[in-house]
Amino acid sequence: MENYIESLNWRYATKKYDPTKKVSAQDLETLKEAVQLSVSSMGLQPYKVLIIENPEVRQNLKAAGYNQDGITESSQLFVFAYEKNVSENHVDAYMDNISKVREVEKESLKPFEDMVNGFINNQTEEGKNEWAAKQAYIALSTLINTAALLKIDATPMEGFNAQQFDEILGLDKLGLSTAVIAAVGYRHEEDGFQHFKKVRKPKNELFITI
Numbered sequence: 001m002e003n004y005i006e007s008l009n010w011r012y013a014t015k016k017y018d019p020t021k022k023v024s025a026q027d028l029e030t031l032k033e034a035v036q037l038s039v040s041s042m043g044l045q046p047y048k049v050l051i052i053e054n055p056e057v058r059q060n061l062k063a064a065g066y067n068q069d070g071i072t073e074s075s076q077l078f079v080f081a082y083e084k085n086v087s088e089n090h091v092d093a094y095m096d097n098i099s100k101v102r103e104v105e106k107e108s109l110k111p112f113e114d115m116v117n118g119f120i121n122n123q124t125e126e127g128k129n130e131w132a133a134k135q136a137y138i139a140l141s142t143l144i145n146t147a148a149l150l151k152i153d154a155t156p157m158e159g160f161n162a163q164q165f166d167e168i169l170g171l172d173k174l175g176l177s178t179a180v181i182a183a184v185g186y187r188h189e190e191d192g193f194q195h196f197k198k199v200r201k202p203k204n205e206l207f208i209t210i
Contacts, residue, residue: 007145008148012196013155014070014153014155014185015070015155016191018186019072019185022075023075023185023186027152032049035142038141038143039138041135044091044116044135045135046090046132046135047080047133047135047139047179048081048083048174049080049081051078053076058072060168061165065159065165068159070157070183071183074155074183076184076185077182077184078183080136080137080180081178082135082176084129084132084177085175132179137180140156144182152184152185152186153187154182155182156181157181157182157183162177162179165181
């Protein structure tokens with residue numbers, strides 16, 4: 001636990017990345033596995049994660065990301081895209097996966113399936129999209145914290161044009177839309193922000209015990 005807190009103190013929103021340093025294939029797989037295991041409402045995971053390495057694509061995305069250098073200078077760019085208008089088809093595929101992984105009859109999952117569909121069908125399309133985007137943010141948090149444990153820098157970004165990202169990546173055709181992005185790599189020695197003390201609310205202001 002001490003190492004975990006130390007890692008959270010070590011990390012910061014890196015502003016300048018060293019483009020010569022790349023995340024190893026092994027560490028990248030660890031990050032992917034952590035995101036795969038991330039907490040998700042009802043386990044549905046209503047999102048996909050794109051890992052952008054192609055320089056040309058990243059250059060196009062940079063223009064849609066208000067020219068933030070991390071989009072092109074980091075080792076990888078993670079794009080968390082939520083499933084638009086989650087439907088009973090998504091739930092059915094999820095039940096198939098549960099049945100396969102846990103080796104149980106799909107029919108035995110009917111009560112759980114009905115509960116999930118009840119939640120989904122009770123939401124407006126806007127409400128479902130907002131809920132799905134929130135799940136993507138939880139996965140983002142898992143990425144950020146896991147990267148810190150590996151001493152890999154990561155910068156979450158909300159400053160981008162989601163519609164342009166969707167167009168560049170062809171997400172509309174996949175029924176997806178960009179929720180949030182994160183640059184992943186290693187800080188440049190010239191990034192002065194790494195020397196700043198971390199500023200957070202003191203515990204007595206942040207927490208309320210009832």
